Every structure is written in structure tokens, then in C-alpha cells.
Amino acid sequence: MEKRKKRRRNVTAAAASGAPATRRRPAAVSIRDVAERARVSIATVSRAVNGIATVNPELARRVWQAIEEVGYLPNTQARALVSGRSRMLGLIVSEITNPFFPELVQEFENLAVAQGYEVLIGSTSYETLRTESLIRRMLQRNVDGVAVMTFGIEEDLIQKLVEREFPLVFVDAGPDLPNIRVLKVDYAEGIRQGVQHLAALGHRHIAFITGPLRLRSAVARRDAFRKSMAELGLVVPADHLVEGTHTMEGGIVAMEKLSQLDPVPTAVMCSNDVTAIGVLHALYRTTHEVPADISVVGFDDIHLAQFMLPPLTTVQMSCKDLAAAAVEALRAGIEADHPKAARKEWSIPTRLVVRQSSTFPRGSLPALAGTARRGGAKNF
Amino acid sequence: MEKRKKRRRNVTAAAASGAPATRRRPAAVSIRDVAERARVSIATVSRAVNGIATVNPELARRVWQAIEEVGYLPNTQARALVSGRSRMLGLIVSEITNPFFPELVQEFENLAVAQGYEVLIGSTSYETLRTESLIRRMLQRNVDGVAVMTFGIEEDLIQKLVEREFPLVFVDAGPDLPNIRVLKVDYAEGIRQGVQHLAALGHRHIAFITGPLRLRSAVARRDAFRKSMAELGLVVPADHLVEGTHTMEGGIVAMEKLSQLDPVPTAVMCSNDVTAIGVLHALYRTTHEVPADISVVGFDDIHLAQFMLPPLTTVQMSCKDLAAAAVEALRAGIEADHPKAARKEWSIPTRLVVRQSSTFPRGSLPALAGTARRGGAKNF
DNA sequence: ATGAAAGCGCTAACAC
DNA sequence: GTGTTAGCGCTTTCAT
Numbered sequence: 001m002e003k004r005k006k007r008r009r010n011v012t013a014a015a016a017s018g019a020p021a022t023r024r025r026p027a028a029v030s031i032r033d034v035a036e037r038a039r040v041s042i043a044t045v046s047r048a049v050n051g052i053a054t055v056n057p058e059l060a061r062r063v064w065q066a067i068e069e070v071g072y073l074p075n076t077q078a079r080a081l082v083s084g085r086s087r088m089l090g091l092i093v094s095e096i097t098n099p100f101f102p103e104l105v106q107e108f109e110n111l112a113v114a115q116g117y118e119v120l121i122g123s124t125s126y127e128t129l130r131t132e133s134l135i136r137r138m139l140q141r142n143v144d145g146v147a148v149m150t151f152g153i154e155e156d157l158i159q160k161l162v163e164r165e166f167p168l169v170f171v172d173a174g175p176d177l178p179n180i181r182v183l184k185v186d187y188a189e190g191i192r193q194g195v196q197h198l199a200a201l202g203h204r205h206i207a208f209i210t211g212p213l214r215l216r217s218a219v220a221r222r223d224a225f226r227k228s229m230a231e232l233g234l235v236v237p238a239d240h241l242v243e244g245t246h247t248m249e250g251g252i253v254a255m256e257k258l259s260q261l262d263p264v265p266t267a268v269m270c271s272n273d274v275t276a277i278g279v280l281h282a283l284y285r286t287t288h289e290v291p292a293d294i295s296v297v298g299f300d301d302i303h304l305a306q307f308m309l310p311p312l313t314t315v316q317m318s319c320k321d322l323a324a325a326a327v328e329a330l331r332a333g334i335e336a337d338h339p340k341a342a343r344k345e346w347s348i349p350t351r352l353v354v355r356q357s358s359t360f361p362r363g364s365l366p367a368l369a370g371t372a373r374r375g376g377a378k379n380f
Numbered sequence: 381m382e383k384r385k386k387r388r389r390n391v392t393a394a395a396a397s398g399a400p401a402t403r404r405r406p407a408a409v410s411i412r413d414v415a416e417r418a419r420v421s422i423a424t425v426s427r428a429v430n431g432i433a434t435v436n437p438e439l440a441r442r443v444w445q446a447i448e449e450v451g452y453l454p455n456t457q458a459r460a461l462v463s464g465r466s467r468m469l470g471l472i473v474s475e476i477t478n479p480f481f482p483e484l485v486q487e488f489e490n491l492a493v494a495q496g497y498e499v500l501i502g503s504t505s506y507e508t509l510r511t512e513s514l515i516r517r518m519l520q521r522n523v524d525g526v527a528v529m530t531f532g533i534e535e536d537l538i539q540k541l542v543e544r545e546f547p548l549v550f551v552d553a554g555p556d557l558p559n560i561r562v563l564k565v566d567y568a569e570g571i572r573q574g575v576q577h578l579a580a581l582g583h584r585h586i587a588f589i590t591g592p593l594r595l596r597s598a599v600a601r602r603d604a605f606r607k608s609m610a611e612l613g614l615v616v617p618a619d620h621l622v623e624g625t626h627t628m629e630g631g632i633v634a635m636e637k638l639s640q641l642d643p644v645p646t647a648v649m650c651s652n653d654v655t656a657i658g659v660l661h662a663l664y665r666t667t668h669e670v671p672a673d674i675s676v677v678g679f680d681d682i683h684l685a686q687f688m689l690p691p692l693t694t695v696q697m698s699c700k701d702l703a704a705a706a707v708e709a710l711r712a713g714i715e716a717d718h719p720k721a722a723r724k725e726w727s728i729p730t731r732l733v734v735r736q737s738s739t740f741p742r743g744s745l746p747a748l749a750g751t752a753r754r755g756g757a758k759n760f
Numbered sequence: 761a762t763g764a765a766a767g768c769g770c771t772a773a774c775a776c
Numbered sequence: 777g778t779g780t781t782a783g784c785g786c787t788t789t790c791a792t
Contacts, residue, residue: 025464025545028522030785041763046787054761071540076520077457077466078785081768084405086457096486097683102476106503109476118517121501123486137498140456142408160451165405248687277687284689303477307628307657309664309689410769421779426771434777458769461784 029072038066049074076118080142088118089330090138090146092131092153096123098246098274099302100319104149107323115327117144124150126212131157139164145330148174149322152215167333169326172217176344181329183322183346185217187224190315190350191269194297195228197313197352198267202364203295207240207265209254209275218246221271221299240265244275251278259286266294266361273298273305273314280308280357295358311355321348409452418446429454456498460522468498469710470518470526472511472533476503478626478654479682480699484529487703495707497524504530506592511537519544525710528554529702532595547713549706552597556724561709563702563726565597567604570695570730571649574677575608577693577732578647582744583675587620587645589634589655598626601651601679620645624655631658639666646674646741653678653685653694660688660737675738690736697730 035042040059047055048063055063066072080086089112093101105121112119120143122134135157138146145167148158155175161168168180198206208225211218222241229236242257244250251270255278258265270276276298283290290296290310298305301316325346332340415422420439427435428443435443446452460466469492473481481503489499500523502514515537518526525547528538535555541548548560578586588605591598602621609616622637624630631650635658638645650656656678663670670676670690678685681696705726712720 027464028519028544028785032785042786043763043765043788044761047762050787056761059762073516073520075461075522075785077460077522078768079787080457081455081461081770082785082787084407084768096482096489099479099482099684102479102482106476109501109503113513113517118500118521120498121489123489133493136453137493140453141498142455142457164408248684277684280689281687304479304628304657304684307661309660408769412769422770423772423779423781424777427778430771436777439778455769458784459771461769461786462771464784 028075029070030075031072033070034063034066034072037070038062085144085334086118086142087116088120088141088143089327090141090143091119091121091326092134092138092146092148092150093121093123094150094246095125096121099304100272100274100300101149103303103319104323107319108147108326111323111327115331117327124153128154128157135160139166144334145169147326147330149326150215151211151217167330169329169333171322172220179333181333181344181346183325183329183348185220185317185322185348186350187217187220188227190299190317190352191221191224192228192231193350193352194269194299194313194315195225195232197354198269198295198297198358199232199234201267201295201358201360203267203361204234205240205263205265206234206236206267206269207242207258207261208236209242209244209251209258209268209270209279211244211246211271211275213243215246218271225269244271244278246272246275248274248278248281251275252282253278255279255282259288264294267297267358268294269297269299271299273300273302273312276312276314276357277304277308280312291357291359293362295361297358301353305353306355308357310357313355313358314353315350316353317348317350408455409450410455411452413450414443414446414452417450418442465524465714466498466522467496468500468521468523469707470521470523471499471501471706472514472518472526472528472530473501473503474530474626475505476501479684480652480654480680481529483683483699484703487699488527488706491703491707495711497707504533508534508537515540519546524714525549527706527710529706530595531591531597547710549709549713551702552600559713561713561724561726563705563709563728565600565697565702565728566730567597567600568607570679570697570732571601571604572608572611573730573732574649574679574693574695575605575612577734578649578675578677578738579612579614581647581675581738581740583647583741584614585620585643585645586614586616586647586649587622587638587641588616589622589624589631589638589648589650589659591624591626591651591655593623595626598651605649624651624658626652626655628654628658628661631655632662633658635659635662639668644674647677647738648674649677649679651679653680653682653692656692656694656737657684657688660692671737671739672742675741677738681733685733686735688737693735693738694733695730696733697728701728 031042031045035045040063044059045063048060091108109119120141124131146161147169149171151171165179171183172185174180174182210222213219226236239261242254244254268279270279276296279296280290283294288294298312298314301314305312305314325348329346332338332343411422411425415425420443424439425443428440471488485501492499500521504511526541527549529551531551545559551563552565554560554562590602593599606616619641622634624634648659650659656676659676660670663674668674678692678694681694685692685694705728709726712718712723
């Protein structure tokens with residue numbers, strides 16, 4: 001009785017037809033090798049590997065031993081092909097080089113891997129073409145679900161994912177459909193805390209550098225700022241609202257605009273920390289002291305924020321929370337029996353972290369002037 | 381004649397056996413749907429999609445039209461299964477949150493995608509367990525090759541990849557085997573330029589903060605520093621060589637040690653930019669001025685370096701070069717007919733970028749003292 | 761409880 | 777030049 005009668009395994013086309021485009025590696029150990037060695041059928045190996053309870057313990061032992069001996073690793077592609085599930089999660093970010101995202105990616109990856117998923121990452125770089133290709137790739141790789149963590153995306157781009165009913169997770173806002181879940185960031189609270197902090201220190205002329213306003217989240221942050229100011233009876237003149245790009249370069253340009261104003265605002269809030277870093281840089285170039293001349297407040301609390309000079313006061317939006325919610329929401333969409341399968345919204349808290357880039361406006365408290373250079377608000 | 385006679389497509393197991401663990405999406409469009417619609421065989425569709433020249437143009441047109449109409453995307457898993465190639469490249473980094481790596485990842489991804497590959501990223505976080513799981517995952521996902529960009533790794537960890545003859549790329553050093561290629565970074569040149577720059581400014585007491593010395597690359601950088609100093613007849617006392625961790629925290633701790641010395645070194649070179657950022661922070665906390673009191677030089681030239689206060693003088697090792705070489709070397713290992721298939725080494729240049737964190741040692745040129753605060757070496 | 765066999769979507773050998 | 781078909785490695789019936 002010839003086993004393997006139908007297999008052409010190891011008989012590469014290359015052997016017959018001249019130079020192959022690809023150098024072939026030795027064929028990996030497959031389920032058949034394990035089955036042969038353990039003297040069971042491939043079905044039994046499959047059942048043992050997948051922990052099906054009905055397998056005879058003695059056979060299971062033989063299978064595991066054989067697996068050990070031949071160094072078998074199940075081929076994920078084959079599994080995916082037959083099961084219809086790839087156990088891959090797509091993660092779409094704007095730009096991996098924006099320091100906020102690596103932290104998110106890291107957390108997301110840790111959680112996903114711990115739960116048996118692989119992560120396919122892609123960055124849009126805010127380019128439509130790239131985003132389209134990204135989504136096509138995710139479709140072709142057959143990811144089980146996609147987290148769109150770009151804080152805003154052109155909706156027709158993700159149309160294909162929506163059509164094919166992929167479980168999707170968005171930040172802030174997304175279409176209201178059964179497979180779509182949303183992480184709602186509480187911008188209002190964090191930004192209110194920031195504004196109140198500055199107002200309490202005595203600032204009245206507070207400027208805000210927004211993100212790119214085609215992003216919903218950037219609009220949401222700006223609106224939260226306006227609202228928080230209004231609550232305190234403070235008006236925001238149009239020239240105190242400058243559009244940035246969520247990059248350091250954007251922060252520099254925006255701050256240069258703000259320094260033309262008369263009077264120059266005594267405090268600047270930024271739509272994200274990277275912008276704030278640009279602002280610090282611009283102020284350094286123009287020999288303004290932070291926080292003595294101008295207080296700066298960021299948003300995100302990236303790891304780097306605490307190492308800035310001076311360490312940056314900022315509104316924290318925890319990547320850990322965001323990543324955990326994203327993975328949980330995706331699984332809720334993927335696994336029909338997930339405990340939170342019915343949930344459509346996850347809320348993400350924010351809070352102010354006071355460091356040394358914010359203090360009293362210059363001259364408001366002469367007695368403390370001496371502490372301004374390094375003192376900041378830490379004693380406040 | 382019933383087509384599709386053997387297919388159980390769309391008849392999910394779930395329909396028969398109660399609650400499924402997984403919610404199934406509607407079956408994706410497959411090659412058969414295209415074939416039916418274009419009234420050709422699946423083989424013809426496959427040939428058309430893969431651009432085989434012998435296909436009748438009229439049929440090809442029908443195929444492409446059908447593809448358009450039904451929205452067909454080839455299933456990558458099936459392709460990988462039958463072809464033995466996944467068109468995925470593994471990319472192993474140390475920590476994605478270290479700002480050097482996102483830039484590398486971005487470049488690598490751009491290049492890989494442009495050349496038709498997907499990227500599977502993983503970070504070791506310097507943990508053996510994580511690294512093992514990472515490598516197992518890469519094996520299971522059947523990547524076509526792996527770039528190990530960690531600047532040093534425990535060699536027994538990658539043993540499994542070596543055994544199975546995966547094309548591999550290392551930085552600096554790796555086993556001399558047919559499937560292994562190495563990117564040689566020219567530490568000597570960049571670091572020599574850095575040392576000569578500082579020496580030319582008048583520094584004699586130059587300290588060096590190394591990376592974690594279990595990393596080959598960290599050792600290589602330190603040795604390059606020693607050698608460059610020796611070339612100038614400068615001795616490096618043992619206490620001028622402090623081990624860091626390639627993190628900001630490590631830079632802070634190391635700088636604190638250096639400030640205990642008497643006399644304190646007038647210049648500090650760092651094994652990477654992140655360490656240098658930590659150093660700037662430590663000096664800020666102890667009210668030392670950079671560069672007036674102490675000059676600081678980094679290594680890597682991460683994007684952030686130019687935005688530091690003051691902008692960081694550093695040795696550039698271009699991620700673009702590194703990523704391009706890595707992708708090219710990987711393809712050379714994967715594709716037998718690649719023009720550079722025989723090449724085993726790629727060399728990566730480095731060069732000094734002078735910004736404002738380095739200047740004359742205090743007091744050495746009194747006439748210039750007034751420019752020290754902001755002047756740095758830019759006029760030099 | 762176990763094995764034989766169908767078949768996931770695709771490529772490539774082979775026949776015409 | 778085109779169609780038919782085996783089979784990539786695996787899971788899951790179905791029959792025993």
C-alpha cells in the first residue's frame with residue numbers, strides 16, 4: 001500500500017523546467033509527517049492540535065511527541081483558507097513616524113498577539129492612493145477585522161470593507177452599521193481641564209493650534225476648546241485659532257503666526273503633543289522662555305512629552321486604553337459569542353497631566369518671577 | 381450539467397451545528413465567479429490575472445471586465461499555499477517605541493509594498509520569550525524572508541529560521557551561511573567625524589555613553605569611539621565610558637553619573653539619539669547649559685533630533701539606506717535570479733550632521749562667550 | 761473515538 | 777491557446 005500516492009510534494013516544477021524565479025526552501029514539516037510518525041490519521045493530528053476533547057489520551061500523547069520530534073508548526077495559510085478566518089487584525093494608522101502611533105501600535109500588538117491574533121499594520125500618510133492600496137491589501141489578506149485609528153478618514157475609502165461586512169472599529173465617529181464599532185474619546189473633559197488650569201493660573205489670552213481640520217477629531221478638539229473657553233466667559237478671537245498639521249513643522253509655522261499677534265497670547269494649547277514640540281522649538285528660536293513668557297499645553301501625553309525641555313503639560317489620552325478598547329471591540333465584532341458582541345461604543349477617558357511647560361503669565365505674580373525659569377506650575 | 385458540483389461553498393458548518401464561535405462574512409468573490417461570468421475556465425482567469433502572455437486578448441478583456449464587475453480580489457492565502465511563497469517579509473525590531481524604528485519601519489514598508497510584498501512587523505522588547513514567539517509566528521505565517529534589525533540578537537533564537545533556510549538579513553554581523561546577508565554600518569567613519577569635530581572645537585575630556593553592551597552594535601560604536609580618540613592621541617579614562625540602555629531614561633542615569641566626575645567632561649557623545657535626548661533632559665534638570673557648559677552629540681539622526689532644544693548635533697545613519705539595503709538583500713535571498721543574488725554584504729554609510737548642541741568648551745574662546753547660548757557651532 | 765475524503769481558492773502540469 | 781484536473785496543508789463532515 002503506497003501512502004502519499006497523490007502527493008507531488010518536494011517535486012518542484014523547478015526540477016523539471018529550468019531556472020525558477022524563486023529559490024525554494026526545503027518543504028516544511030506538514031501534518032502528514034506528524035501523522036505518519038505518530039501512526040495515526042491526519043484528522044487525529046488535527047484534532048489533537050486543536051484540543052478536541054474526544055481524542056484518546058494515548059494517541060494524543062503520541063501525536064504531541066511526534067510534533068516535538070519533527071518540529072511541526074501548523075501552516076497558518078492553510079488553516080485560514082479552510083476556516084475562512086485568518087486570525088489577522090488590520091491596524092490602520094496615519095503615520096507610523098508620528099510618535100503617538102508607535103505607542104498605540106505596540107500596545108495593540110501586545111494585546112492582539114496575547115489573544116492569538118497577528119497584526120497587519122498600514123499607514124495612510126494621509127494619501128488617498130496609499131489608503132486605497134492599504135485597504136485592498138487588507139481585503140486580499142483576508143483580515144478578520146480592521147481598526148481604523150487615523151482619527152478621521154475619507155469614508156468612501158473604507159466603503160469596500162463596509163460592503164463586505166468586515167468588523168470595523170473607528171475612533172470618534174463612524175457609520176452606524178451592525179459591524180461597526182466606535183471608540184468615543186472624551187475630548188471635552190481633558191481639554192476643559194487644560195483650559196481651567198491655564199485660566200486658574202491667570203491666563204486670559206489663550207490660543208489654540210488645531211490639527212488638520214479635515215480630520216473629525218481635530219474639529220472635535222477645537223470645538224472642545226471653544227466650549228471650555230466659553231464656559232469661563234472667555235472669547236476666542238479668530239486669530240487665536242490657527243490650523244496646524246499635527247506635525248512639528250506645523251507647530252513651528254503656527255507658532256510663528258501667533259507670535260505676530262499683538263498682544264501675543266500668554267498661553268498656547270495644541271491639538272497634539274507633536275505640535276507642542278514644534279511650538280517649543282519655535283519659541284526657542286525666537287528666544288521666548290517657556291513657561292515664563294508663554295505657557296504651552298499639549299494633547300496625547302506621548303512618552304516623549306515628559307522629556308521635553310521643559311517637560312510638557314499635556315492632556316493624556318491613554319494609548320493603553322485606546323488599544324485595549326480597539327482589540328476588544330474588534331473581537332466583539334468577529335466572535336459572535338463575545339460577551340460584548342452587542343456593544344457599539346467604547347468610551348476613552350482623558351485627563352490633564354501638569355508638568356513644567358505651564359505657569360502664571362509673566363508679571364502677574366511678581367513675587368514668583370524668580371521661579372519662572374525652572375519652576376513652572378509644579379508647586380501649584 | 382451541474383457546475384460547482386463539488387463545492388460546499390456558502391454552506392457553513394454553522395448552519396447545521398448550532399451557534400458558531402465565529403460570525404461568518406458573506407463568502408468573498410472567487411476565481412470561479414469570474415470564470416463563470418467571463419465564460420472561460422478558471423485557468424484562463426488565473427493566467428490573465430498573472431499576466432501570462434499567451435492569453436487571447438479577447439478572452440483577457442472579458443476576464444478583466446468580469447473581474448471589475450464582480451469586484452474580484454485574488455485570495456492571497458490560497459496563492460501562498462499553492463505557490464509556496466507568501467510574499468510577506470518579516471521585520472524584527474527591538475522596540476517600535478524607540479523613535480528610530482518607526483522611521484525604519486515606514487521606509488521598509490514603503491519599499492516592500494512597492495515591490496509587491498507585505499510586511500509582518502514584530503518587536504522583541506529585548507525579551508527572549510517574546511522573540512521566540514515572534515519567530516514562531518513568522519515561521520507559521522511562512523514569510524519569504526526576515527530582516528532582523530535589532531542591532532544584535534541572541535543567535536540561538538534565530539536558529540530555527542537558519543535551519544529552515546529562510547533568507548535572513550542582519551545588521552552588523554551574522555553567521556556566514558548561504559541564506560544570510562549582512563548590512564555593515566560604517567560606524568568608524570561617522571564616529572570619527574564626531575570625535576574630530578569635538579576635538580577641533582577644543583574638547584579634550586570627551587565622555588561616551590554606550591548602548592547596552594550585549595548588543596554587538598553597541599560594542600562596535602564604543603570601539604569606534606575609542607579608536608577615534610586614540611587616533612588623536614586622546615586617552616579615554618574608564619569613567620568616561622558609561623553604559624546606557626539606548627533609552628531616554630538610560631541617558632538620564634548615565635549623565636547623572638558623568639556629572640559626578642571631577643572635572644566633568646566638556647563633551648558627551650551618545651550611542652544613539654534617544655540617549656542624547658535623555659542627556660539634554662538631565663542637563664536641563666541640573667541647570668547646565670547645552671552647548672555652553674557641555675556639548676552633546678548623538679547618533680542615528682532621528683527626525684526628532686533637529687527639533688530638540690538645542691537642535692542635536694549627531695551622526696547620521698540613514699534609515700532610508702538601511703531599509704533599502706534590507707529589502708534589496710532580502711529579495712536577493714528570495715529570488716534566485718535576482719541580479720545581486722550572490723552578494724553577501726551591503727555597506728551603510730554614516731556622516732556627521734552639525735547642529736547646535738556642540739560648541740567650544742566654556743572659556744576656551746572668551747571672545748565668543750556671548751554667542752554660546754544660542755550660537756553653537758553653526759558658524760564654525 | 762478514528763479514519764477517509766471533500767474541498768477552501770488558487771497555480772501549474774498536462775492534454776487537446 | 778484553452779480547459780481539465782491534481783494538489784498546496786489543513787479542518788470538518790460523514791461513515792464506521
